[in-house]
Amino acid sequence: MHRAAVHEVLLTGWARTAGDRYMIGAQWPRDHSFYRPLPTGAHDPLLLLETVRQAGLLVAHVGAGVAVGHHFVMHSIGYDVDARLLRLGREPADLTIDVTCQVRGRRPTGAVRLGIRVLFSRDGEVLGSGTGEMTCLPEALYRNLRARSLPGEAVGETADLPPVEPRRVNRSREQDVVLSPGADPSTWLVRVDRGHPVLFDHPLDHVPGMLVFEATRQALAYTGRGLLPLGCHAELTRYVELDPPAAVVLRPGPGDPVFDLEQGGKTTGTVSWFMSPDGGWRVPNPR
Template identity: 45%
Template sequence: MIDQTTAEADLLPFRAALRHGPLTTTVPRELVHRAAVAEVMLTDWRRLTDTHFAMTAQWPRGHSFFTPVDGTHHDPLIAAETIRQIGALLAHAEFGVPFGHQFLMDKLALTVHPEELRTGHTPAALDLDVTCTEVKKRGSRLAGLCYETTVLREGRPAASGRFSFTVIAPAVYRRLRPERVFDPGHCPVALTAPVAPQTVGRLSPADVVLSPTGDQNRWQLRVDTRHPVLFDHQVDHVPGMVLLEAARQAATAVLGGSSILPTRLACEFTKYAELDRPCLIDALLLPKGALGDPDTVLVTGHQDGEPVFSTTVTAASRA
């Protein structure tokens, strides 16, 4: 039996911390559409005006999927995921969208500053300044949102992004996609073999989202619904973050390095990427406007001959 005096003594540090202010924790995982608490980046938020919000977040020194680039910089896609989570949180917690509604990402633009992405001896503590630039409503319900975010690390800009999405009510979603909603008959396409991880900036084949097709700079999207981060919970289409990772990996392959540090990403999603049909990914190195300009790769995805998404990936110049 634990001595009562000892137990009381063990609690003293926690009680002292509570007297000096709240302890840091993540926001509820449900608010950011994550099943695993470990995948929640946001830690707090505060409404400043009807369209202006202050938030905080944390990036871990290491992550099972968003691994540091070259072991020295936080993965820019963890910035994209952090900003994505903002939209879900605002929709539910500030604009009254009930759980169960579907969110369709429309566009995203991300810029990062490599000098502020360097990993340190502790997790990166971040302040987020968020402004909603377009709030679309259908009656009293939120129908869509566009917001701009500045990510500050110790007061200095580390990243900025502009994201937009559409909100779809469950009844409408069922009418739009009756054959997809919770229909076990629509199984994902068979899992295809990955390309060599080192050619797309990955260490593990499990994290590769491209499969070879035999054509140069063309791949099939590799859909592994068992992946614990990319498919954190059950969905009926390929998540936008999977397509963004496919763009990053395709750009890495075209540029011929073991890894790249994307400094700018601009992505537009035109339709759902279905789980049960092959999706082809093409990449094209764009011509430079001037000598010394960074490399930019255009990545597109097509399914059944129709465009699904397009992304431009700009990579930091290598020393």
């Protein structure tokens, strides 16, 4: 699962059910040091993205023949759920995940592009779906590609940026705030604390995707538009580097919020949050 800490692994077991389909077990704890329950009595929605991410890693290794040690480049990830999937109960939430993994391409270099589609079930009822697309790169290829974009000088510690007020982003501890005020009310800077025990579970040469999603989710909370998004879709076009600080920018306009990530004069990704399903959540065809 590309985690150093055992307690950060959400998946509990797996089995292949068809050529490219897998059944995976997962469990969400009733509380977590970072993915804290919401005041409304719901699990943190970012657990959905982390579960999709871990499911993608698992099926890549056990199903698509990707060697452990390869690096994963995430292109897109998202979910769409019924609120009952996130209900906080008196016991940990046990989930069953039906995953379809499709190999989109293999290169002579060893790179593999994969797409996954996920159905989440809780208490025997399908209550959510997720998608993800990624490219898996061998170590040598990854290092060669990263050498072109890594900064030549020492990387600064952007955790030194002043945080926004924790309560504005539904946080109780300043160390968990990943936003700093920006140049205007619709722009924030991303604070990167490479010592954070969850977001940087192990050393990385870039900002991890889960920190990127948390930054936009905190921006969503800051705008006062709600804490329980029932849908999310993220498109990532390049890594967010550790330095200089990236910006989270809220697009103007009504409707569900869309945030762009900008760094060095370029857009590195877009994250859209959906506060309610349009017309109610529908079970999609897993194929």
